[in-house]
Amino acid sequence: MVYVESAVRSRQIIAAARAVLVRDGVGGMTIRAVAQEAGIPLGTLQYVFPTKQQLLRAVIEDVVEDITELLKSSSNVDAGLENAIKQGVWSVWNNFVVADVPMQLVQYELTVHALRTAGLEDLARWQYERYVDVVTEWLEESARRAGEVSAIDYRRLARLLVAGVDGLILQFVVHPDFHRGQEDVKGLIAMIIAHARVRPAAGA
Structure with a gap:
């Protein structure tokens, strides 16, 4: 995977999380769904946002x-x-x-x-x-x-x-x-x- 600076990766993940929240709501949002939306491995997301x-x-x-x-x-x-x-x-x-x-x-x-x-x-x-x-x-x-x-x-x-x-x-x-x-x-x-x-x- 191409290296992406932490700040850029964080923005990417937050944008994906906002999209998932609009679609699924807080109760339906999962870390896995956000990773899929962002197009990154689950482990990469959990490295930036562990919970x-x-x-x-x-x-x-x-x-x-x-x-x-x-x-x-x-x-x-x-x-x-x-x-x-x-x-x-x-x-x-x-x-x-x-x-x-x-x-x-x-x-x-x-x-x-x-x-x-x-x-x-x-x-x-x-x-x-x-x-x-x-x-x-x-x-x-x-x-x-x-x-x-x-x-x-x-x-x-x-x-x-x-x-x-x-x-x-x-x-x-x-x-x-x-x-x-x-x-x-x-x-x-x-x-x-x-x-x-x-x-x-x-x-x-």
């Missing part, structure tokens, strides 16, 4: 980073806080939710699996704290560059935004009504912006 739990951890971390990178690249942080909220939420909704509903179901499965599996409980907490960390930084940077401030703490605003989007995703997974989803996203954005009560920073 299914380690592989699932890597998948969760990979999904979280995909979302955070999309959020960071989706909005113009120089156009003000309200504009950043609108652009960021719509980008996540259209590019990550509507475009890949099966992966949203996998995310919920992975979160519940982590909460119910000894040794993975902290992973679910990390997942959502990571979301909140990234959104907080994004909100703060958008406000700072525009010379604005939010009326409420940025981390609290980020938690509300993550919770709102997460709830709408679950409803969309259960009932993928595109028009209803669009209207609900508009409502969520309006509520978050109204709650933030954006104003010019002192001295701006």
